[in-house]
Amino acid sequence: MAVIAVDIAGAPYDVRIGRGLLDDLGAECGARLRKRRVPIVTDANVHAIWGDRVAAALSRAGHEAVFRVLPAGEQTKSWQSLAETADWLLDEEVERGDHIIALGGGVIGDLTGFAAAILKRGCNFIQVPTTLLAQVDSSVGGKTAINTAAGKNLVGAFHQPALVLADLAALDTLPQRELRAGYAEVIKYGLIDDAPFFGWCEANGAALLAGDGDARAYAVAHSVAAKARIVAADEKELNGTRALLNLGHTFGHALEAQTGFSDRLLHGEAVALGMVLAARYSARRGMVDAAAARRVGAHVAAAGLPAALQGLGLNCNGAALVAHMLHDKKMDAGTLPFLLLAGIGRTVLVKDVDLADVAAFLDGELSA
Ligand code: NAD
Ligand code: GLY
Numbered sequence: 001m002a003v004i005a006v007d008i009a010g011a012p013y014d015v016r017i018g019r020g021l022l023d024d025l026g027a028e029c030g031a032r033l034r035k036r037r038v039p040i041v042t043d044a045n046v047h048a049i050w051g052d053r054v055a056a057a058l059s060r061a062g063h064e065a066v067f068r069v070l071p072a073g074e075q076t077k078s079w080q081s082l083a084e085t086a087d088w089l090l091d092e093e094v095e096r097g098d099h100i101i102a103l104g105g106g107v108i109g110d111l112t113g114f115a116a117a118i119l120k121r122g123c124n125f126i127q128v129p130t131t132l133l134a135q136v137d138s139s140v141g142g143k144t145a146i147n148t149a150a151g152k153n154l155v156g157a158f159h160q161p162a163l164v165l166a167d168l169a170a171l172d173t174l175p176q177r178e179l180r181a182g183y184a185e186v187i188k189y190g191l192i193d194d195a196p197f198f199g200w201c202e203a204n205g206a207a208l209l210a211g212d213g214d215a216r217a218y219a220v221a222h223s224v225a226a227k228a229r230i231v232a233a234d235e236k237e238l239n240g241t242r243a244l245l246n247l248g249h250t251f252g253h254a255l256e257a258q259t260g261f262s263d264r265l266l267h268g269e270a271v272a273l274g275m276v277l278a279a280r281y282s283a284r285r286g287m288v289d290a291a292a293a294r295r296v297g298a299h300v301a302a303a304g305l306p307a308a309l310q311g312l313g314l315n316c317n318g319a320a321l322v323a324h325m326l327h328d329k330k331m332d333a334g335t336l337p338f339l340l341l342a343g344i345g346r347t348v349l350v351k352d353v354d355l356a357d358v359a360a361f362l363d364g365e366l367s368a
Pocket of ligand 1: 043044045046049072073074077104105106107108110130131132133134137138139140141142143144153170171173174175178181267268
């Protein structure tokens, strides 16, 4: 069991990582569960696989699990699901001192966290992430949100969980494509500021994806420690530190928008390709040598993630992708800061990027 402290001023909490936490959920949550009935928000896939075991674990601790089961998928991060979930939590008479459990991937964590943030002006919640992406990224750091017609994650709040319980056993039932998509966020921590960890990924990524328990445990704990360090330094993305976590996201977000935020390209897949494009664009600007950019692309491809624009069937030009970028939350007084690479493990925020040059770069990538 690894326990990583997230040292947020006024709202510190632990991330506990190990196998079997779901089977011991009642004991792991301990006195945070004040009442017999425990409200759990989850999705249909997770409920079908893990619901009975979670209910049994809570029953052993003297509790009754009451589930709100939402449809699986990104469309659940909606106004409608938020309203229905909030109404359900009110029907359950959840009080501010109670803890709501978010059992699932990033979709459930983001939605439930936002519902907890606004219910009675702020209730406690516990993140129980069941995807690799949620374990290494979205369950930690307190970003919560829903999507609207105008775009992804545009309505939300910073609201830290009281506890994060990451059961590595949950990854055993995760579809391989989802596992790979989550692995993109693992690679990201190496590229941000940890070249040795990127080297570890190159050496151990295949074993992790194939099911090696030690590799998974190490990667999740190392990634969470990195995220905890970054969010403790900049909880609300104000001083440029937390912005580093957006590596790959500006290019990736444009690709997600172009593919309609659909299963054609999962979020983690878009981030993976976005990191390759950021590396290649950094090489075009002379910030990093071409060999380093090739190394990023080679590892992304080796992990079975998309590493080139060709083959995606995007049917658009570079200007269309740049147009999507203009809706990015990072837009600041008409300019868009980019996360680019000055080396493996050296991500920097660049504010003087010429979007016409980005469009020309993307035209080249699309026709390569
Ligand atoms: P997801 O929640 O949609 O889960 C992916 C799929 O895996 C779903 O079909 C789900 O039902 C299924 N699943 C989950 N756990 C399972 C398990 N153990 N076994 C079998 N199937 C399982 O997607 P995700 O990739 O976890 O999260 C993506 C979301 O996270 C996006 O909405 C993104 O915006 C958000 N996100 C948020 C942050 C943040 O800081 N808050 C960071 C990164 C991403
Ligand atoms: N996943 C980006 C962040 O948490 O800031």
